[in-house]
Amino acid sequence: MHQHFPLLIVGNWKMNPATVTQARKLFQAIVERMPLHLQRVLTVIAPPFPFLADLRSLNTKDTLSLAAQGVYFEALGAHTGEVSATMVKSVSAKYVIIGHSEQRAKGLSDEEVAKDIQAALAQGLTAIVCVGELMRDAGGNYFGVVEGQLRAAVAGLTAKDTARVVIAYEPVWAIGTGNTATAAEVHEMKLFIQKVLADVLGRERATAMRIVYGGSTNKKNAKELLEVGLVDGFLIGGASLRAAEFVTIVRIAETYAKGIAKTR
Numbered sequence: 001m002h003q004h005f006p007l008l009i010v011g012n013w014k015m016n017p018a019t020v021t022q023a024r025k026l027f028q029a030i031v032e033r034m035p036l037h038l039q040r041v042l043t044v045i046a047p048p049f050p051f052l053a054d055l056r057s058l059n060t061k062d063t064l065s066l067a068a069q070g071v072y073f074e075a076l077g078a079h080t081g082e083v084s085a086t087m088v089k090s091v092s093a094k095y096v097i098i099g100h101s102e103q104r105a106k107g108l109s110d111e112e113v114a115k116d117i118q119a120a121l122a123q124g125l126t127a128i129v130c131v132g133e134l135m136r137d138a139g140g141n142y143f144g145v146v147e148g149q150l151r152a153a154v155a156g157l158t159a160k161d162t163a164r165v166v167i168a169y170e171p172v173w174a175i176g177t178g179n180t181a182t183a184a185e186v187h188e189m190k191l192f193i194q195k196v197l198a199d200v201l202g203r204e205r206a207t208a209m210r211i212v213y214g215g216s217t218n219k220k221n222a223k224e225l226l227e228v229g230l231v232d233g234f235l236i237g238g239a240s241l242r243a244a245e246f247v248t249i250v251r252i253a254e255t256y257a258k259g260i261a262k263t264r
């Protein structure tokens, strides 16, 4: 069953689009299509760093929040190429994606993920923490992979932190491949993640945390992933670069969430 909190839909633009002009165009196309008074969905766009400050001025209807695609845990100093939590906060980011598999593949460790989460929380940002296995094996070892990443990420959290941490289950084999995990697989993993969270943080804090799904989400599979997968939202790559499709997914989520609110 879903919690009472709004669903969270995050568009992860990754290293797209190519120029600030194109970023403005895409952002405006999303803003124009966005419903004005969403009641049960929060929407977030994570553009590349250089576009963050620019896009905040285009968010005229305040229907979207901004996210950074990562932060480095140090506050200041000789860290060429890195960006701090304070910096992204100062250009209006409210969220930050941490531990994306595309960064883990380049060497981002569990230890650094944990430090980056702490740095983000210290600035009042909400951390969207990605976990997920590279592949699935018949023996179910992938559960262990997800558990390891999760335990490392949440071990240092305090009670008040948990409200500002979102877990994104992103099976790497499903990212950008068109191979979405089935809704049943996603649901099974959501329950597993909740169990691990409960073990580390206690049941109450665990059930208060959002668990979203990412990996080839689109307007065709979103409804089932919500209804059967029972996830609390999505982290969307490819489809977030198509304004109409992204907003369609937002609408699907709002309709779904209003529907379950009525049945309570």
Ligand code: PGA
Pocket (backbone or CB within 6 Å): 012, 170, 174, 175, 176, 177, 214, 215, 216, 217, 235, 236, 237, 238, 239
């Ligand atoms: P995708 O990306 O939707 O293009 O599969 C998801 C992600 O990597 O966050």
